Amino acid sequence: MSAALLTSRHALAEVIQIEFTQFDTFSVEVVNIDVGDTVEWLPKNKGHNVEFLAGPDMEALPPKSKMDEFHSVLFEKRGVYLYGCTPHLNMGMLGLIVVGNDFHNIEDVSNTDLPDVAQSVLMNLIRDARSPAKSE
Numbered sequence: 001m002s003a004a005l006l007t008s009r010h011a012l013a014e015v016i017q018i019e020f021t022q023f024d025t026f027s028v029e030v031v032n033i034d035v036g037d038t039v040e041w042l043p044k045n046k047g048h049n050v051e052f053l054a055g056p057d058m059e060a061l062p063p064k065s066k067m068d069e070f071h072s073v074l075f076e077k078r079g080v081y082l083y084g085c086t087p088h089l090n091m092g093m094l095g096l097i098v099v100g101n102d103f104h105n106i107e108d109v110s111n112t113d114l115p116d117v118a119q120s121v122l123m124n125l126i127r128d129a130r131s132p133a134k135s136e
Helices: 002-012 086-091 106-110 116-130
Strands: 015-019 030-033 038-042 051-054 071-074 079-084 094-099
Touching: 015 030, 030 116, 051 086, 079 086, 079 106, 079 116, 086 116, 094 116, 106 116
Parallel strands: 015 038, 030 094
Antiparallel strands: 038 071, 051 079, 079 094
């Protein structure tokens, strides 16, 4: 019986794909997902990677990805995750992932030490993530 429940739960899990754009941004900057969903970053443009900067359990997150390579993370813990492209952090190439509509660690995320432009981008992303009209 429990195997059937596990299979059903995994069958409902989603995979969200995010591309590195030619404009030094992520194609989707704020993603709301459920526990058990996966986010994939697709290297559609060169010169980018994924590095997690804040999250509910930083030690459980993978190290930064290699440049121009596919990257995938299965999210199993609720909370807000901040990530960016290492070489473009100063330009504000950031993204947020909100797992389980849980903002318990948003204060830690908002206090992440970032360059001024990136900090401004982060505040906009947080505002967008908290907006009830945001569906993606």
